[in-house]
Amino acid sequence: MRLGQRFRVCGEPKRAAGAGAQQGPHPPCEVLAFPDRQPQYLEVQPIQLVEREKREESYDGSKSRISAGNNEGEVAVMRGIEYQLATARDTLLHHPMYSALKSLHQLRIFMANHVFAVWDFMTVLKALQSRLTCITTPWLPPPDPSAVRIINEIVLCEESDEIGPGEYLDHFRLYLIAMREIAADTLPAEQLVEALRNGCDVEAALDSISIAPATRRFVSSTLEAAKRPTHELAAVFLFGREDLIPLMFTRILEMLDASGLQAMAFRTYLRRHVTIDGGQHGPRAQDLLARLCGEDPARWCEATQAAHAALEARRALWDSILVSFHENANN
Numbered sequence: 001m002r003l004g005q006r007f008r009v010c011g012e013p014k015r016a017a018g019a020g021a022q023q024g025p026h027p028p029c030e031v032l033a034f035p036d037r038q039p040q041y042l043e044v045q046p047i048q049l050v051e052r053e054k055r056e057e058s059y060d061g062s063k064s065r066i067s068a069g070n071n072e073g074e075v076a077v078m079r080g081i082e083y084q085l086a087t088a089r090d091t092l093l094h095h096p097m098y099s100a101l102k103s104l105h106q107l108r109i110f111m112a113n114h115v116f117a118v119w120d121f122m123t124v125l126k127a128l129q130s131r132l133t134c135i136t137t138p139w140l141p142p143p144d145p146s147a148v149r150i151i152n153e154i155v156l157c158e159e160s161d162e163i164g165p166g167e168y169l170d171h172f173r174l175y176l177i178a179m180r181e182i183a184a185d186t187l188p189a190e191q192l193v194e195a196l197r198n199g200c201d202v203e204a205a206l207d208s209i210s211i212a213p214a215t216r217r218f219v220s221s222t223l224e225a226a227k228r229p230t231h232e233l234a235a236v237f238l239f240g241r242e243d244l245i246p247l248m249f250t251r252i253l254e255m256l257d258a259s260g261l262q263a264m265a266f267r268t269y270l271r272r273h274v275t276i277d278g279g280q281h282g283p284r285a286q287d288l289l290a291r292l293c294g295e296d297p298a299r300w301c302e303a304t305q306a307a308h309a310a311l312e313a314r315r316a317l318w319d320s321i322l323v324s325f326h327e328n329a330n331n
C-alpha cells in the first residue's frame with residue numbers, strides 16, 4: 001500500500017472489503033489526509049534569536065540534506081496523525097496551567113517538576129541513539145546512515161550544546177542553572193542523578209528522592225516508552241517532545257512576559273528550544289519517524305497510539321502541577 005492512499009482515523013479502522021482486506025492484531029490505522037491542516041510546528045515563529053542561533057537556522061534549515069516531508073505520501077500520513085492527535089495536543093497547549101503560572105513561587109514549583117521531564121527526555125533520545133547507531137565496540141555499520149545522522153545531530157545539540165564560544169553543556173544541566181537562578185529546588189533531580197551514577201537501579205533511585213507522584217508517573221511512562229519498539233519511541237520523541245515543545249515553551253514565555261518574571265536563564269533555555277526544536281529537531285524527528293514506519297500501516301497506527309499516550313502523560317503532569325499551584329496559593 002502506498003502511504004497516503006487509504007484514510008481512516010485510528011481507533012475505528014475501516015477494513016477494506018474483499019480478499020485484500022488487512023486482518024490481524026494491528027488493523028490498518030489509515031490516516032486522514034487534510035491538505036488544509038498544516039503541521040503546527042511550521043507556524044512557530046522563532047523569537048529573539050541570538051546571532052549563533054540565526055547562523056544555525058541559515059545553515060541547518062532549508063539547506064539541510066535531511067528534510068522531512070519530502071514524500072507526498074509521508075506528508076499525507078503525517079498530517080493524518082496530527083489530525084488524530086489534535087484534540088489531545090490542543091488540550092495540552094491550552095492547558096490552564098500556563099495561565100495559572102504567575103508568581104515566582106509557582107515558577108519554582110513548575111521547574112522542580114518539569115526538570116524530570118528534561119532529564120527523562122535524554123533517556124528517550126539516547127534509547128533511540130543506541131538502537132539506530134552503533135555505540136558499542138567493535139563498531140558495525142548501522143543499517144540506515146540517514147537515521148544515524150538525524151539522531152546524532154540531535155544528540156550533539158541536546159547533550160553538548162554550545163552555550164558560549166568554546167563552551168558546551170547538556171540541556172539538563174542548563175536547566176539546573178536556570179533553576180538555581182530563581183532558587184528552585186534542584187536537590188531531588190541532583191539526588192536522582194547521583195543515585196544513578198552510584199549504580200542505583202532507576203526505580204530505586206526514584207524511590208529515594210522527593211518527587212511528586214504524578215511527576216514520578218510521568219517519568220515512569222517515559223521509561224516504559226523507551227522500552228517500546230523503535231518506531232513507537234520515535235513517535236513519542238516527535239509528537240510528545242520535539243513537535244510539542246516549541247508551542248508549549250512559547251506559551252510559557254508568554255506567561256513570563258505577562259507576569260513580569262525575569263528568569264533570564266530559563267528564558268534562554270526556552271527560546272533555545274523554541275528555535276532548535278521548531279526549526280531543526282522537529283523536522284528531523286518527523287523524517288526519522290517516516291523512515292521507521294515506512295509504508296507499514298500497522299507501524300503508523302502503533303506510532304499514533306504511542307504518541308497519544310505520551311500527550312496524555314504530559315497532560316496528567318500539567319494537571320498535577322496546576323493542583324500544586326492551588327495548594328500553594330498563599331505562597
Ligand SMILES: [Fe+2]
Nearest residue numbers: 242276277281
Ligand atoms: Fe530538541
